[in-house]
Amino acid sequence: NIFISSTGVARIADFGLSEFVEGEKPPRYSTEWYNAGNPRWQAPELLRASSTEEARRKTETDIFAYGRVMLELFTGRVxxxxxADTTLSIFKMVLDGQFPDRPLDKDVVAKGLDDNMWELMKRCWSVDPRRRPTTGVILDQLK
Structure with missing residues (x-):
C-alpha cells in the first residue's frame, strides 16, 4: 500500500497484505494463505508459512513487495x-524464485528501468530474505 500524507509525501506500508481483485465475479479462496496477501507481491517465505509466527510480516517481506511495486511503477502493470490469472502458477513461480520477465519496452526504459534498477529489483526479490537490500541501500541507489 502506498499512502499519501497531507503534505503530499508518499508513505509505504503493508505490502504483504495487498490483494489483487479482477472482474466482477467474487473470488473463491480455498487456502489460508489468501489472508496473507497475493502471491504477485508476496515474499516466498510468507507463501511457505505454516504458522502465524512464520507468516509474520517483517522488513524483508516488505522489501520483496516493494521491488514488485517498483516494477509496477515502471510498467503500469501488475x-x-x-x-493468465492463474494464482496457483504464480504462487509456484514465486516459491521457485522465478522473477517476472524484464520489460524492455522503450517507454519503460525511458522511465529509468536500466540495468542497475533491474538488478536492484531482482535483489529485492531474492528468495533468501537476508540477501535483500536494506531500505538504506535502496534509498542510496534511488538517489
Missing part, C-alpha cells in the same frame, strides 16, 4: 501481468 507483476506477471503477461500470465
Amino acid at each position: 507483476p506477471f501481468s503477461y500470465l
Whole structure:
C-alpha cells in the first residue's frame, strides 16, 4: 500500500497484505494463505508459512513487495501481468524464485528501468530474505 500524507509525501506500508481483485465475479479462496496477501507481491517465505509466527510480516517481506511495486511503477502493470490469472502458477513461480520477465519496452526504459534498477529489483526479490537490500541501500541507489 502506498499512502499519501497531507503534505503530499508518499508513505509505504503493508505490502504483504495487498490483494489483487479482477472482474466482477467474487473470488473463491480455498487456502489460508489468501489472508496473507497475493502471491504477485508476496515474499516466498510468507507463501511457505505454516504458522502465524512464520507468516509474520517483517522488513524483508516488505522489501520483496516493494521491488514488485517498483516494477509496477515502471510498467503500469501488475507483476506477471503477461500470465493468465492463474494464482496457483504464480504462487509456484514465486516459491521457485522465478522473477517476472524484464520489460524492455522503450517507454519503460525511458522511465529509468536500466540495468542497475533491474538488478536492484531482482535483489529485492531474492528468495533468501537476508540477501535483500536494506531500505538504506535502496534509498542510496534511488538517489
